[in-house]
Each structure stands twice: as C-alpha cells, then as structure tokens.
Amino acid sequence: MSTPPSPSPAAAGRADGASVRIGALVPLTRPGWVEAGRQLLAGLELAVHEVNDAGGIAGQPLELVVRDTAADPRKAAAAVDELAALGVPAVVGEYHSVVARAAAVRADALGLPFLCSSAVLDVLTEQPTQWVARLPPPQSRGWRVYADFLLGAGHSRIAVAAQPSVYWASGTSILRDHLAPRGGTVIELDMSALTPATVCDALVDHGATALLLLVGHPEPAVPIVRSVRRDPRLAKIQIGAPAGQPEFAEWAVSLGDDGAAIPFLRYLPERLSPLGARVETLLRERLGEAPSFVAFEGYDTVAVLAEVLRSQGADRARIAECWPRVAVEGTRGRIQFSRTPGISVWQWARAPIQVVDRDPGRPGRFRILHAG
Structure with missing residues (x-):
C-alpha cells in the first residue's frame, strides 16, 4: 500500500481546508514583558476577527496559532521550528528584540516568512534575507x-x-x-x-x-x-x-x-486616521484600558499579512516575494516595505516616531x- 504524500505547506496552512493558520510569537509569561505581550496579542486577535468578519482568506477563516516565547530566544526558535512543521504559511509577532532576532534567523533558515510586529534591533539576521519583513522602525x-x-x-x-x-x-x-x-x-x-x-x-x-x-x-x-x-x-x-x-x-x-x-x-502618528481611531476604540473595549502602540502594531501586522495571503495564497515563497509590493493602509499610515541601508530585512521605512x-x-x- 502506497503512503499518501505529505501536504504542501500551503495546504497545511489551511488546516485541512478548515482555516488558514498563521503562527504568532508573543511573550505571555515572565520573564517576558507580559503586558506588552497582552497588548500585541489583542491587536493581532482584533485584526483576525475583522478579517474573518469580512470573509476571511478566499472564504477560509484566518486562525492564529499562538506560542508563548516568555522572552526566551531558544523558545522562540523552537516555536518557529514547530510552526514550520505544522505547515503555517507565515509567522508574525514578537516584542523583545533579541527574541525576534532568534525567530528571524530560524525563519530565514527554514524559508518561512516572518513579519516582525514590534522589535527594533537593527540586525535581525546577519545576512540580507527575503523572508523577513518588519513594521517598527529600526533602533538606529x-x-x-x-x-x-x-x-x-x-x-x-x-x-x-x-x-x-x-x-x-x-x-x-x-x-x-x-x-x-x-x-x-x-x-x-x-x-x-x-x-x-x-x-x-x-x-x-x-x-x-x-x-x-x-x-x-x-x-x-x-x-x-x-x-x-x-x-x-x-x-x-x-x-x-x-x-x-x-x-x-x-x-x-x-x-x-x-x-x-x-x-x-x-510609534504612533500625531493624529490617527479614521481607521486608526476606529481600531483604537475597539482595542480599548477589548483591553479594558487605553491601547499602547504595541496593540496597533499587532493589528497592522495581520492587516498586512491578510492582504498578502489574499493576493498570493498560502505559498511561502510567493508570500516572501510579495514584501516589496505591499501597499496597505494601516492604523498608523500607509505600509510599504523597502530595503534600508544597514538593515537586513524588508523594512517599513516611514513608520511614525x-x-x-x-x-x-x-x-x-x-x-x-x-x-x-
């Protein structure tokens, strides 16, 4: 009896057709900065909810597969390995810069797209990579x-x-x-x-x-x-x-x-756009307090990746190839990625400070x- 072939990463990312799953790295326990993790996750979850209310990804619901990094680079790298094996088409998130660097290095090695939500360390990977893009401005x-x-x-x-x-x-x-x-x-x-x-x-x-x-x-x-x-x-x-x-x-x-x-x-503009103001209200309701800029970063992360998934599907290589063509209205401005001198990943160069x-x-x- 022959063994059926393993599902492709794109098919596995749809969880056997039930949903399109993306990995999310978030510090949810100590010694991670738990409050930052809670804000980041709130933004990610709100955006996923809105994507699904609007019809999901080609009719399939979007789903977060969340992994707690606890500010530990080794846990983050292991989580990237696990998520890649699960077949997710991309990974998002992380607040701590040193942890995000470990995740970025591993994602680059595996050929897994990683959209970094909230970490600013300039050098996320030692060599230029096509697989990683970042929303916050670099530390420099x-x-x-x-x-x-x-x-x-x-x-x-x-x-x-x-x-x-x-x-x-x-x-x-x-x-x-x-x-x-x-x-x-x-x-x-x-x-x-x-x-x-x-x-x-x-x-x-x-x-x-x-x-x-x-x-x-x-x-x-x-x-x-x-x-x-x-x-x-x-x-x-x-x-x-x-x-x-x-x-x-x-x-x-x-x-x-x-x-x-x-x-x-x-990393917020002086005045939020109408989209940003609406999201601020919803985040405040979800969190029970004023949202931090980290919550907006989480929302914008999913907004960007959802648009890429709609246009490119769940194929990892096509997602990575799409970073320089992204043009998405986020809560804090129009998000586009480019190559920035001294930065090894695709960077949103105009993030507000x-x-x-x-x-x-x-x-x-x-x-x-x-x-x-």
Whole structure:
C-alpha cells in the first residue's frame, strides 16, 4: 500500500481546508514583558476577527496559532521550528528584540516568512534575507530621534544605566555615535555592579543632567526611578526610558506620580486616521484600558499579512516575494516595505516616531514632546 504524500505547506496552512493558520510569537509569561505581550496579542486577535468578519482568506477563516516565547530566544526558535512543521504559511509577532532576532534567523533558515510586529534591533539576521519583513522602525532610527530630543532639551552629559544585553549595548552605541559629533557625552553605568542607591552617587560624581533607563521593568527600573526621585541632589535630572517602559499601565501603577515626565519612544502618528481611531476604540473595549502602540502594531501586522495571503495564497515563497509590493493602509499610515541601508530585512521605512511622556498633572495622559 502506497503512503499518501505529505501536504504542501500551503495546504497545511489551511488546516485541512478548515482555516488558514498563521503562527504568532508573543511573550505571555515572565520573564517576558507580559503586558506588552497582552497588548500585541489583542491587536493581532482584533485584526483576525475583522478579517474573518469580512470573509476571511478566499472564504477560509484566518486562525492564529499562538506560542508563548516568555522572552526566551531558544523558545522562540523552537516555536518557529514547530510552526514550520505544522505547515503555517507565515509567522508574525514578537516584542523583545533579541527574541525576534532568534525567530528571524530560524525563519530565514527554514524559508518561512516572518513579519516582525514590534522589535527594533537593527540586525535581525546577519545576512540580507527575503523572508523577513518588519513594521517598527529600526533602533538606529528611533534612538537617533531620541538623542536629538535630548540635545534639543539642553542635555549633553547623558548617563545610561544599562544591563548586559545586545539590545541595550546597541542602544548605547547608537546614542554615543550620534551625540559625540554634536558635543554630547554618554556615561555608562553598569547595573550589574551598581545598586539604585549607588546609581545616584554616580550621577552626582559624573555631573550627568540626564539618566536613561536601559534596564528591565519592573526590576530594576522601578527602584532606580524611586531612588533618583527621592535624592535631593538630583532634583533637576531628566530621567528617560527610550525603550518605552512608561507606555504601559503597569508603569503608572508601580510608580504613580514618580513615573510621570519620563520621555520614551512610541510609534504612533500625531493624529490617527479614521481607521486608526476606529481600531483604537475597539482595542480599548477589548483591553479594558487605553491601547499602547504595541496593540496597533499587532493589528497592522495581520492587516498586512491578510492582504498578502489574499493576493498570493498560502505559498511561502510567493508570500516572501510579495514584501516589496505591499501597499496597505494601516492604523498608523500607509505600509510599504523597502530595503534600508544597514538593515537586513524588508523594512517599513516611514513608520511614525514620537518622543512622549506622561503628563505630571494627569499621569494617564501622554504629551508629545518631539517627533521624527
């Protein structure tokens, strides 16, 4: 008796004709940033719901196959292997940059399209790849915008309290390279050797006027903020968090008034389009709170991939070939991918960037301080 052939990736992606399944990588448990994962998943799920309400993909419902990465690169790589074996035509998601890099490397090796939703590390793959596309701006672009904001606010001696990480080291290098020719100095404070109290002493010793938190949340970011806020020697210092920690409600709950006036990067336009405003309302209902930019990234990810699936079907090679032809109206602008110097993946080059903070008078309200 002959053995029937294995289903093609396109057929398997339809789950035996029942649905078109796409893999989704999301940090849902610690040490992953669970709140970011919840926001990302809410955006993904809302968009899938709307795609299915509009008839799905060629009449087939779209389905998410979600895998928790827990901020672990090894789990992410294993999940990509599993999802590829299941026959999904593409994988989406991930918030943590180092985790997304592991997923991108594995997806590239397997020839599996990966649309990165919310990770900014410039180098997602060592060599240029046709298989990976990304929505958020690369770290080099966003952090240069942040550096310009600091200079414009009069800060030239900038301390970074950093933990060991490829992502934090990359951010420090971007800041230093951008600030040095413009008269700025970056002072590195190694958080593997310092406590929140000794950070305060180091800031005084170095004469820093700004402190950037290149550390995890809630530990040690929250205790560092509390220590600095309570040190009378540092009453005028500017605390910043370019990676976006203050975006999430958990930050405000943990720090209260101490968490206000700490500028961070987010990827939203000054005004949302009608589509963005509608999606914002639906996300707020789904989440029970104001959506973060990460939720919009999740929605836009599925909006893009659904359009590609409608035009190309579930064939992996055809999906990857379609990245440079994408032109989709997302919640934050028209999404198109191109090759960007120094970036190895297909990149949305015009993703919006803002520097914002929580208003000290109304910590639930965000103030736009700078855009780039």
